Amino acid sequence: MPRKPFVPTPEEIVADVVANNRLSGYEVPEDIKEILLQIARGETSADDAIANLERGGRRLAFEKVDKMEPFAHVPSTPEGEAIRARWIAGEITAEEAIAAFDEEIRKITE
Secondary structure, three states, X not given: OOOOOOOOOHHHHHHHHHHHHHHOOXXXXXXXXXXXXXXXXXXXXXXHHHHXXXXXXXXXXXXXXXXXXXXXXXXOOHXXXXXXXXXHOOOOOHHHHHHHHHHHHHHHHO
């Protein structure tokens, strides 16, 4: 009699990932578990999930950069907000955002 293949549920897949990470000394945050579950259910692809995480990471990084020099002293302007929005959306690189901010600072200080 042929063996029936074992097909784990999405929840079992995520549980295995979490268990393996714990064995390696890492904890998996709840928000990441939810993303893993979406991938396991086929609701999103791994590539899309990574892209969403990167966008979120850019947003968090940009919020941190805003609190540091040299951006802390940049007044909020429509142009500056447009630069931020383009960077958060991934339309421009960090280097391009910095250059655009530098240009805006130059305009303001002239």
